[in-house]
Amino acid sequence: MIHMKNIRKEFKTPVVREGRFSGLRTLFSREYITKEAVRGISFEIDRGEFVGYIGPNGAGKSTTIKMLSGILHPTSGEVSIGGLNPHVDRRKVVKGLGVVFGQRSQLWWDLPVKDSYDILAKMYSVDDIDKRRRLGQLSELLDLQAFWDTPVRKLSLGQRMRSDLAAAMLHDPEILFLDEPTIGLDVNAKRSIREFLARLNQEFGKTILLTTHDMDDIEQLCSRVMVINHGAVTYDGSIPSLRETIGLPTLITVTYRGTFQVPAASDLAQLPISIISAEGSTIKVTANRREINTLEVMKKLGEWGELDDIEMKDPDFEEIIHKVY
Numbered sequence: 001m002i003h004m005k006n007i008r009k010e011f012k013t014p015v016v017r018e019g020r021f022s023g024l025r026t027l028f029s030r031e032y033i034t035k036e037a038v039r040g041i042s043f044e045i046d047r048g049e050f051v052g053y054i055g056p057n058g059a060g061k062s063t064t065i066k067m068l069s070g071i072l073h074p075t076s077g078e079v080s081i082g083g084l085n086p087h088v089d090r091r092k093v094v095k096g097l098g099v100v101f102g103q104r105s106q107l108w109w110d111l112p113v114k115d116s117y118d119i120l121a122k123m124y125s126v127d128d129i130d131k132r133r134r135l136g137q138l139s140e141l142l143d144l145q146a147f148w149d150t151p152v153r154k155l156s157l158g159q160r161m162r163s164d165l166a167a168a169m170l171h172d173p174e175i176l177f178l179d180e181p182t183i184g185l186d187v188n189a190k191r192s193i194r195e196f197l198a199r200l201n202q203e204f205g206k207t208i209l210l211t212t213h214d215m216d217d218i219e220q221l222c223s224r225v226m227v228i229n230h231g232a233v234t235y236d237g238s239i240p241s242l243r244e245t246i247g248l249p250t251l252i253t254v255t256y257r258g259t260f261q262v263p264a265a266s267d268l269a270q271l272p273i274s275i276i277s278a279e280g281s282t283i284k285v286t287a288n289r290r291e292i293n294t295l296e297v298m299k300k301l302g303e304w305g306e307l308d309d310i311e312m313k314d315p316d317f318e319e320i321i322h323k324v325y
């Protein structure tokens with residue numbers, strides 16, 4: 001449904017001149033610096049997928065989304081949405097696309113929220129009956145009613161983001177591109193947006209590509225994650241297999257009934273288990289699931305004393321991402 005093959009994007013910016021008349025000299029400069037923002041990205045996204053697109057600042061995420069939505073033209077490579085080129089067939093493609101840039105609103109700043117929807121409905125040729133029906137549904141899902149008549153500039157960030165999501169869905173697109181839709185939101189606002197996005201995907205079958213720096217968004221919503229770094233995709237797969245690929249150790253806290261006996265240092269060195277601390281009847285160890293499975297770890301720990309309680313903590317997704325970046 002969404003196809004990108006060997007996509008590259010270069011930006012050319014004039015060399016900034018220094019000294020007298022620097023502004024004018026920069027303006028008329030013929031020297032450019034070329035920045036390769038995206039370097040040969042390829043991926044396919046199928047109908048109904050919910051894909052996280054993550055990477056550090058400046059990695060090329062927004063540039064990718066802009067090329068997919070036809071705002072930017074790739075320097076080279078193939079891009080298509082439902083078989084159409086978003087740059088060439090922009091009008092047709094945008095009918096099936098909803099786009100939200102969390103940092104920028106597509107609503108009219110001084111108008112009441114509902115007036116922006118009237119304008120957007122006209123722009124997307126949504127008739128009155130469909131507009132009323134969809135806004136009723138969106139208003140219920142996103143709880144918009146309370147600020148329906150409020151000018152956009154007076155909305156809180158959470159209300160503004162909910163209004164923007166409704167705006168992106170007003171023409172009922174099949175595909176949604178979201179660039180940081182939870183940026184700056186508090187826990188409750190994030191939760192309500194995540195619930196909405198999960199329903200769009202699960203109940204209404206929408207295909208969603210989500211860019212975010214919030215790893216909870218990714219973990220709670222996405223079945224697939226793509227990591228982009230320095231303009232190239234460095235990982236594309238599920239979250240569990242990303243955990244496995246990175247292979248950070250699991251922290252295991254064991255409480256014994258009474259005393260326990262750890263093996264001699266030479267024997268311990270043979271095991272894929274490391275002791276972090278031992279105090280009273282509690283010991284903390286780490287083990288890498290790539291080297292030893294959970295059952296084997298429990299068996300080994302059981303040989304050291306009579307087990308009372310075991311707690312396992314997998315590495316946070318945040319820590320894993322830190323490793324990939």
Ligand SMILES: Nc1ncnc2c1ncn2[C@@H]1O[C@H](COP(=O)(O)OP(=O)(O)OP(=O)(O)O)[C@@H](O)[C@H]1O
Nearest residue numbers: 011013035037055056057058059060061062063064
């Ligand atoms: N219009 C432009 N002109 C010149 N350089 C640009 C332009 N847009 C983006 N870039 C550069 O391309 C690179 C990728 O930018 P992009 O905005 O795609 O990153 P990002 O992954 O979305 O980052 P962030 O997480 O900070 O939003 C950056 O080095 C950026 O400075």
